[in-house]
Amino acid sequence: MAIDKGTVEQVAHLARIELGPGELEKLSRQLHDILGFIDKLSVLNIAMVEPASHILPISNVLREDEVRTCLTVDQALENAPSKNGNFFSVPKVIE
Amino acid sequence: MRYQTVIGLEVHLQLKTKTKAFCGCAIDFGKTPNSGVCPVCLGFPGTLPVYNKEALNSAIKVALAFSCQIQEHTKFDRKNYFYPDLPKNYQISQFDLPLSRHGYLDIFSDNKTKRIGITRVHLEEDAGKLIHESNASMVDFNRAGVPLLEIVSEPDLNSPQEAFDYLTSLKNIIEYLDVSDCDMEKGSLRCDANISLRPEGSKELGVKAELKNMNSFKGVKDALVFEVDRQAALLEAGQAMVQETRLWDAENGETVSMRNKEGAKDYRYFPDPDLTVFIIEQTMVSRIKSQLPELPHDKMRRFMRDYGLSEYDAKILVSSKKNAQFAEECIRKYPGKDKKNMANWLIGPMLSEANSRKVELHELNVNMEDLISLIGFVENQSISHLSAKLVLTQMIDSQKPAELIIRENNMLQISDTAELEQVISGVIRENEKSVTSFRAGKTNALMFLVGQVMKKSAGKANPKIVGELIKRRLTDA
Ligand SMILES: [Zn+2]
Numbered sequence: 374m375a376i377d378k379g380t381v382e383q384v385a386h387l388a389r390i391e392l393g394p395g396e397l398e399k400l401s402r403q404l405h406d407i408l409g410f411i412d413k414l415s416v417l418n419i420a421m422v423e424p425a426s427h428i429l430p431i432s433n434v435l436r437e438d439e440v441r442t443c444l445t446v447d448q449a450l451e452n453a454p455s456k457n458g459n460f461f462s463v464p465k466v467i468e
Numbered sequence: 469m470r471y472q473t474v475i476g477l478e479v480h481l482q483l484k485t486k487t488k489a490f491c492g493c494a495i496d497f498g499k500t501p502n503s504g505v506c507p508v509c510l511g512f513p514g515t516l517p518v519y520n521k522e523a524l525n526s527a528i529k530v531a532l533a534f535s536c537q538i539q540e541h542t543k544f545d546r547k548n549y550f551y552p553d554l555p556k557n558y559q560i561s562q563f564d565l566p567l568s569r570h571g572y573l574d575i576f577s578d579n580k581t582k583r584i585g586i587t588r589v590h591l592e593e594d595a596g597k598l599i600h601e602s603n604a605s606m607v608d609f610n611r612a613g614v615p616l617l618e619i620v621s622e623p624d625l626n627s628p629q630e631a632f633d634y635l636t637s638l639k640n641i642i643e644y645l646d647v648s649d650c651d652m653e654k655g656s657l658r659c660d661a662n663i664s665l666r667p668e669g670s671k672e673l674g675v676k677a678e679l680k681n682m683n684s685f686k687g688v689k690d691a692l693v694f695e696v697d698r699q700a701a702l703l704e705a706g707q708a709m710v711q712e713t714r715l716w717d718a719e720n721g722e723t724v725s726m727r728n729k730e731g732a733k734d735y736r737y738f739p740d741p742d743l744t745v746f747i748i749e750q751t752m753v754s755r756i757k758s759q760l761p762e763l764p765h766d767k768m769r770r771f772m773r774d775y776g777l778s779e780y781d782a783k784i785l786v787s788s789k790k791n792a793q794f795a796e797e798c799i800r801k802y803p804g805k806d807k808k809n810m811a812n813w814l815i816g817p818m819l820s821e822a823n824s825r826k827v828e829l830h831e832l833n834v835n836m837e838d839l840i841s842l843i844g845f846v847e848n849q850s851i852s853h854l855s856a857k858l859v860l861t862q863m864i865d866s867q868k869p870a871e872l873i874i875r876e877n878n879m880l881q882i883s884d885t886a887e888l889e890q891v892i893s894g895v896i897r898e899n900e901k902s903v904t905s906f907r908a909g910k911t912n913a914l915m916f917l918v919g920q921v922m923k924k925s926a927g928k929a930n931p932k933i934v935g936e937l938i939k940r941r942l943t944d945a
Contacts, residue, residue, distance in 0.1 A: 383734075387548075387734060387736065389550060426543045426565070426739040426745055427543070427739065427741065427744050427745055428741075429744060431744050432744050432745045432746060432747045433744070433746050433747060434518055434519070434743075434744050435518065435519055435520070435521040435524060436492070436518040436519070436520060436521060437521055437522075438485050438486045438487050438520050438521060438522035438523070439486070439487065439492060440486055440487055440492055440493075440494045441487070441491070441492025441493070441506070442492075443493045443494070443503065443504050443505055443506050444505055444506055444507070444510075445503070446500060446501070446502050446503050449502045449503075449505045449510065449609075450502060455604075457601075457604065457606055458501075458606075459500055459501040459502050459503070459608075460501050460502065460599070460606035460607055460608060461502070461552075461606070461607040461608075461609070462604045462605070462606055462607075463552040463604065463605050463606075463607060464604065464605070465600060465601075465603060465604050465605050466551065466552055466598065466600070466605050467600055467605075
C-alpha cells in the first residue's frame with residue numbers, strides 16, 4: 374500500500390495533529406517505509422491460521438452487575454485543566 | 469411522478485442495569501454532575517474495562533425477542549472520533565462481529581401485519597452530556613459508559629406511520645422484557661431515521677438524509693412527514709439530493725441541514741485490545757431463551773384462544789404490558805361465563821375513558837370488583853348499558869363504588885311491567901299515526917314508540933321490555 378501526502382494529511386487531520394513545514398514529506402516517506410516493512414508479512418503462508426482479534430487466548434471476561442464506589446466529584450475534577458462548579462469545562466463545541 | 473418512501477431506523481436503547489457497561493459506577497441520572505464516575509468511565513490511561521454480565525444477558529434477551537441470530541463469536545471495537553462528551557476519544561462499540569444479526573419485528577400498520585427486518589442488535593456505551601454556555605461547554609460524565617444497545621432496522625419501512633408503528637411495537641416488546649425504561653423524552657430510547665425517496669417501481673435506493681434530534685415517537689413521524697414532502701419537491705424540481713444529516717426542529721416543524729464539515733465519516737474502527745472476545749455458547753442462549761417472559765404476540769394469541777377475543781381486540785389489550793396485566797386480571801376475576809363481556813367493557817367504555825383522559829387503562833383507578841359489580845347491574849338489566857357508561861365516568865371521577873352511584877342517582881331501570889304499562893298506554897294514545905304505521909308493517913314505528921316511552925321515563929325504562937310490551941299490546945289488540 375502506498376502512502377501519499379493526501380493520506381498523511383487526512384490521518385493528521387483525523388488525529389488533530391498539526392504538521393510543521395517539511396513534516397508532511399518526511400512523514401509520508403517514513404509511513405511508506407513502515408508499511409513496506411509490514412508488507413513482508415505477506416510472504417507468510419497463513420492459510421491454516423484462524424483470524425484473531427486479540428492476542429490473548431481468553432474469552433468471556435465479565436463482571437457481576439455490582440456497584441463499586443465511584444470517585445467524589447472533587448476527585449473526578451482534580452486533574453481537569455478547566456472546571457466550572459461540578460462540571461468539566463471545555464472550549465465551546467457548537468455556536 | 470409517484471415516489472416510494474424508504475425508511476430505516478436506528479434505535480439506541482439504554483439498558484437499566486445497576487451499574488455501567490464497563491465499570492462498577494452506579495447508574496443514577498438524578499445525581500450531581502460527575503458524582504457517578506471513576507477512572508474507567510473517565511477514560512484514564514492504565515484502566516481496564518470489564519463488561520457487565522447483566523448487560524450481556526439483557527442484550528441477548530432483546531436480540532432473541534426480535535428473533536435475531538446470536539453470533540457465536542462477538543467482540544468490541546473502538547469507534548474513533550473527537551467530541552468532548554467522549555472522554556476516551558473513542559466509543560466502545562461493535563463493528564464487524566456484532567452480538568446478533570438477521571432478526572425481524574412484526575408491526576401492525578393500516579390493519580395489516582408487516583414484517584420489518586432487523587439488520588443487527590449490537591452492544592455499545594453511552595457518551596456524557598454537554599451543556600452549552602455562552603463561552604464554554606460543560607461536561608457531565610455520569611452518563612458516559614451506560615450500556616446501550618443499537619437496534620438497526622432494514623430499510624423496510626415505507627411511510628412515516630409505519631416508522632411510528634415500528635417504534636411502538638419495539639417499545640412494547642422491550643417493556644415486556646423489562647430491560648429498559650424506553651422513555652424517549654428522558655433519552656433512554658433515542659431514534660435516528662434514514663429516509664430516501666425513489667420512483668415507484670425502481671429497485672435502486674435514492675440519496676438519503678439522516679434525521680436526528682427527535683425526542684418523541686410523534687417527533688419522528690412529524691420529521692419524516694416533513695422530509696417526504698421536502699425530498700419529493702426537490703426530486704420533482706429535478707434537483708440533485710445531497711446525502712446529509714438533518715436536525716429536526718420541533719418548534720418550527722422542519723428539518724435543518726447540519727453543515728457538513730468533516731466530509732465522509734471515518735471512524736477507523738479497530739478491535740479494542742482492552743477487551744477480550746466473547747464466545748456465546750448455545751447453552752447460554754437456550755437458557756436465556758427459556759427465561760424470556762411471554763411476549764406481546766404470544767399473549768395476544770393466548771388472549772384470542774383462552775378468552776375468545778378477536779385479533780383486533782386482543783391486540784389492543786396487549787399493546788402495553790401494564791394494560792395487559794390489568795385486563796387479564798379483570799377477565800380472570802369476572803365471574804360470568806362469557807369472558808368476552810368483560811373484554812368488551814375494557815375495549816369499549818374503559819378504553820374510551822382512558823383515551824379521553826390521556827392515561828392508560830390501568831391508570832384509571834377503577835377497582836376491579838367494582839367494575840365487575842357494574843357489569844352485573846347491566847347483565848341483570850337493573851340499569852341500561854347507556855347509564856352504566858355514565859356510572860363508569862362517575863366512578864372514575866368520584867372514586868365512589870358503582871352501587872352507591874346508581875342508588876344516589878336513582879338510576880335503576882324500571883322493569884316493573886305494571887308501572888311501564890301505564891306509560892305505554894299514554895304513548896299509544898298520543899301517537900296514533902305511529903301506531904297505524906306499525907300495524908301496517910313499518911317496524912321503524914316501533915323504535916319511535918319505544919323512544920317516546922324512554923323519554924317519558926327519563927331514560928329509566930328498560931327498552932327491551934318496553935319494546936316487547938308495546939309489540940304485544942299492538943298485535944294482540
Ligand atoms: Zn465508572
